[in-house]
Amino acid sequence: MIRVRDLKKHFRVHERSSGIAAALRSVFHRTYTLVPAVDGIDFDIRAGERVGFLGPNGAGKTTTLKVLAGLLHQTSGEVLVEGREPRRREDDFLKSIMLVLGQKQQLLWDLPPSETFELNRAVYGVSRGTYEETVRELTDLLELGDLVRKPTRALSLGERMKCELAAALIHRPRLLFLDEPTIGLDVSMQAVVRDFVKRYNEQHGATIILTSHYMADVERLCPRVVVIDRGKLVYDGSLEELVARVRPEKRVVFRFACAVSLEDVTALGRVVHHDAGETVLAVHKDGVNGVVTRALAEMPVRDMTVENPPLEEVMSELFARQRAVHEAGTR
């Protein structure tokens, strides 16, 4: 469905120092630098996949999404979405995709979201019957209720995002690009959006490509992740494998019936957290059985769980390693 080969997107950026003298100088003489936002990446995405694009700020995630949606033209490389070149922005292509930017909106600010829905119905040529069925379905899934009849400006951020998603799906796109769809939302609203996106993917077989800084979004939605850093592809594969590769350890959480000393638990493994009733240990994945057996035999264990390390930690470690490699390379 999506084929990307050696994609590069370089921006020419005007640079100047601060201060009035520099401002005046820039009127007559401007200096530019070339910023490689995306610098030669390759990947393929099959129809119906849910893929997370991860990377630190400025890694090139949003730029890649915008190139895939046809909003930005690549500097070089091949990009095909459903066999079409996005940069040509042909009608059939535009009708098959949608890009939702969490920080920008397509809803008409002073009108109720229902007006944007109607506009999209006309613009995308959706029949009245299909439109009403879609709106009914979206209203149920997103619990929109009366929200669609209130002016957009009167809605909260979370309510607006739900309506944004509904407006984006009026024409039932087969390919949905989501750029930070849960940014600024509270925890329960994030969960609503995540569940909805997952259900839309499952019910309609739509392909979902998502960027997010909330690792919970990625964990819940994306079996596959593509990690980009400084415009380059760092990893492309399953989330499980990424975690296993970067942090080949598990978090073993013990809850004790009575207090256990720090010295005792330190003997089992690296202590991440310890208090009177609970201890969290970081243990290599091959050593989990031994640690658990020993703890059960020697300590008053009331309850225990084995978890993956938090994805945030995995990602920070991955990016820290990348930074170290980059700095070593530039030295």
Next chain:
Amino acid sequence: MSLHNTLRACPAMLRIGLAGAVAYRAELLVWALATTLPLVMLALWTSVAEHAPIGRYGQPQFTAYFLSTFIVRQLTGSWAFWEMNSDIKTGTLGARLLRPVNPLFAYAAENLAAIPLRLVIALPIAVVLLATVGGKCMTRDPVLWGIFGLSVAGAWLLTLLTNLMVGCAAFFLESSIKLMDVYLVFFFVFSGYLIPIDLFPDALRNIVEKLPFRYQLGLPVEVITGAHERTYALNHLALQWVWIAIALLATRSAWRHGLRRFSAFGG
């Protein structure tokens, strides 16, 4: 983007444009008040012409001229460049570009949709105009009324295209607002908004008649107030549509170049 898609979406775009204009009703009223300058000029010029006519303009002719100017301005005014400037600078243009409809048509539809509301303001003035100056200062020739209709449509289109062209400048400049300010200075002076064009000295008038500004406002006003014969009006109507063709090509080119730049740098 196919014209078929755009035409199919036109009724919805017009309906929603009207809903938007109603939502912004306070802003619309302020805009209407801001266009009352012809009424100020009416007071000024009628007092100047109290004792003797100026050119062909006595007090009734000035009344007819400036009230007509007010009405034509209500029917042909455009603010599309504000929308474009903001859409380009904030990146909101991206949302418009994702739809399978040319954004330029969407701007045009939004502009056109506000006209019924402006008519609510313009129509009472038209009634006052007819009641006070009667038919004596207005043309009775049905052909000239037809030319008036076409020239109003042309004035709207030319003003819209100018707005879109200046709006496209935001692709290349920090902001296109200053450029519009400069354009408006020429528009106010040379369109007949403040001074009827036929009061200009001959040499200057000959130049002004070849510039686009008068075709955004002055021509329809002159035609309806009986300043011209049929042949002269038709010739100048043709010239107006030549300017429209030029503006159309220039806007298309500015949009394409601008879009290329937007696709290269922003979005």
